[in-house]
Amino acid sequence: MEQHHHAHTDPHTDHERHSGGHHDHHAHMIEDFKRRFYICTALSIPVLAFSEMIQGFLGVEFSFPGMGYVAAALATFIFLYGGWPFLKGLKDELSEGGPGMMTLIAIAITVAWAYSTAVILGLEGKVFYWELVTLIDIMLLGHWLEMRSIMGASKALERLAELMPSEAHRVVGNDIHDVKISALKKGDIILIKPGEKVPADGKIIEGDSDLNESALTGESKPVQKSEGDSVIGGAINGDGSIQVEVTSSGEDSYLNKVIKLVEEAQQTKSKTQSLANKAAGWLAYIAIGVGAVTFVVWAFFTSQGMDFALERMVTVMIITCPHALGLAVPLVVAISTALSAKNGLLIRNRTAFENSRKISAIVFDKTGTLTEGNFGVNRIKALDERSEEDLLALAGAIEQSSEHPIARGIVNEAKKRELKLPSVSEFGSTKGKGVNAKVNGIPYQIVSPGYLKEEGINLPEGAHSDQAETVVFILKEGSLIGFIALADQIRKESKDAIQTLKDKGIKVLMATGDNEQTAKAVASTLGLDGYYSQVLPHEKSELIEKLQQEGHHVAMTGDGVNDAPALAKADIGIAVGSGTDVAAETADIILTESSPSDIANLILFGRATYNKMVQNLVWATGYNVVAIPLAAGVLFYQGIMINPAVGAALMSLSTIVCAANAQLLRFKFK
Structure with a gap:
């Protein structure tokens, strides 16, 4: 089975290439956003300090020759370095079918940077550098938070492949050689010792044992297998030695089919576009549309002039991209993930x-x-004068030497009831039939219903129920003295x-x-x-x-x-x-x-998390309903016009509301 190993390792390494690669890429992107956020935030402090509007807010005033150019240089660096992921995202989004969050951010920062730089170079108007740098900082923070909280690269396929052991004991005549699984071929005979994993799909040609296939098939009880039965690669052998003839090479192996199914299903999982992205897409259309209309109306239908029209257009396009939108969903995600x-x-x-x-x-x-996934004792019935507890103590003492799940269930129940177990001697077991031992010199057996049938002993009343039970019978010197019914406990x-x-x-x-x-x-x-x-x-x-x-x-x-x-x-x-x-x-x-x-x-x-996201998106975009018409100058002749400072105050308010609303999730967790 030369291909066998490849079948297990190829999807494995192949997957590792894109899963491992994707994982590293994702981790690298998170680090990248984090670094950009820290550097840009540090450089934003002087830009904010040099802004006339911020100075006015704080009631301070200072300047020095060339201050505007220093602010322009810092803002240009922040625009190019901090804004790069968004500018690149704009290109990706537009080539993939439509604007989203990246497009909206890219439009706002490009317009703010281009217009402000033109003003520094002599155009009549206001400088928006402080708007530009805070927008980039907050958007970088939002993306970093969001990516960090959803990271978790899938290593499922490597884990599946790890279920297979790396070596097998190949039997050639009277010799046994340890070989790599890749060296196995169809028709090879392999030996599987007690407790080992089965290295390949095959058929038992000698020996019998209980095989635990629960990880592969979900069957809760170990399955009794003997000559002629098939075994699955990855199953765990019980306490018998078996020889197996390899029947399927890797491509057709059961585990490999499971690996393929997982890979296909993972690839077809739908990539639902997030709500914030949809909202941002609409806002991008609105920003461009309303901005263009604003410019045309003020430039060609009023006497306010080109400079005024340009400033209104820029104000509309910057204000349409709310800071809060970048944080609306990531904040909820970060809090709900942590909670x-x-x-x-x-x-x-x-x-x-x-x-x-x-x-x-x-x-x-x-x-x-x-x-629960393990056997627990459901019922105990003594058929002679002894009590239930005595029967359980006797069975527990005998089963202590066995590794079978049923034995464990009986021993656990005896321990739970703190029973004193008698000492046993001459313990032995018969495959598929049961166990036997002597207690105080008297021979006892714990056997399956099949053994009673073989010996012509009638099943006692109550030994069968419609429940999913496994019943074992206790014999003293060959005669029936009671039974214990076990089941996987709900x-x-x-x-x-x-x-x-x-x-x-x-x-x-x-x-x-x-x-x-x-x-x-x-x-x-x-x-x-x-x-x-x-x-x-x-x-x-x-x-x-x-x-x-x-x-x-x-x-x-x-x-x-x-x-x-x-x-x-x-x-x-x-x-x-x-x-x-x-x-x-x-x-x-x-x-x-x-x-x-x-x-x-x-x-x-x-449900609660989703509702919070929707509420936050409403808050984040809701202020646009008021801000955009005012920024466009709808009420200019009534003496009301939103200037960037008021726009910024509204923006901060909606960001604070989003942050506070996200925190309310803490009270929602049941």
Whole structure:
């Protein structure tokens, strides 16, 4: 399987090239904005100090020969250095289909710089350098804040590839050689020791063992595999040694298919344009349109002259770009991201988080999300004179030597009840049948229902229920003395959380790799709107797509590799914290706790955050309704005309209101 390794490493390295590269590029851009912001802000101080208008505000007056030229030189540097990302952004936006935030900022700063420099060089009019530098500083700050709070480059594909071990034990005759996975070929025989990861898809030709495939398929119980059964690369071997014949080379391997699905879904995720950008696009049209009309009207239809017309046009075009617009959304983002993180909610994709208010259907993975993901004791039944506690202590003592999840569940329950466990001797286990040991010299066995059937022992009454239970039986000297029923425990918070979601009109579904009986029991206990059992990763992804085609805005919640493609495909992927890194890296939102109640809170908080953004945009652009007509000189003949100083005061006020409003989010987190 020469290609096998390439199949695992090529998407991996290939992805690393653009994921790693993209990650570095993003980090570099954040640093770049930060540096530009600090340098420009420092250089803005003298520009503000030299401004007649600011001096007038502060009631001070000073000047020196050539002060205007010094201000012009500093402002020109700030315009070229601090304004460069916006000027470049203008070019990108216009070539990509329309003006947005960058266009609006670029127009305002270019007009302010060009006009002010012309005034310094002799044109009749006012200098707007202070407007220019503060606008650049605030916009740099807004972009820096925004980029910093949404950074989180995806390393999902590297994580997936890491599930594969790097070496395999190849069997040639009686010899065993350790070889790199890249050296494996179809038809090779490999040995997999207890506890090791399976290095390639294949078929067991010798031995039997329990394989833990939960990270890959979502099946909560380790699967008993023996000769003739197929195994998946990346699964973890239990306590048996197996020999496997390699069946699929890398390109066709199960894990590789999951990697491809994740990659495709990540690439097709829609890039919703942010609201602020749309608002800025409209304002760019308004700035140019109203500015041009203002100039034409004053220059050709009044006696005020060209200088006056030009000054009005410039005032309109600068005032149309509100400082507050640059901060309206980033401030809310920064606060909501910080607040969320403090409350165990990590936001990796801001658009998805803002869109959480639209969720109309949510698909839960079962194991580890709605349920605890480990076996707990449901019922204990003693069939002789001993008590439940005695039976549990006996079973706990015997199972202490076993690593099986069922054994762990029994031992944990005995510890939880603080039972004193008797001492055991001669512990042994029979694959797929159970374990045996002596307690006080008497032989005991803990066995599966299959063993009872083989031995012709009838199942006791109550050993079967309609719940998703696994039942083990305890035998003393070959006769039945009781049984213990275990199940993957449903989380305490699941029921309330699902009720909250249903009350909000959201359709709640479950998709699980587990069997029909287990899925049905969990779905009916929790009152779900529907469930899908024995679902493979690509089927989860298809289910999400089907719901999207029905017009639903779909959220997916999961914690395993098997959920990764569906998390990437969903409108909003929510990974729960106890899960794998892969799930976390493909999700838009990560919950550090695994509580479903956090998901309900997330949706409510997403709605509150979105509302704050809209309010801020209304504030940021609302003052334009008043400022633009006044700047254009609509009431000039009534003696009312907005000068840049008043425009600046209004601008500052709307920025303060936006900042204060964003802080109110702190009271919204449930």
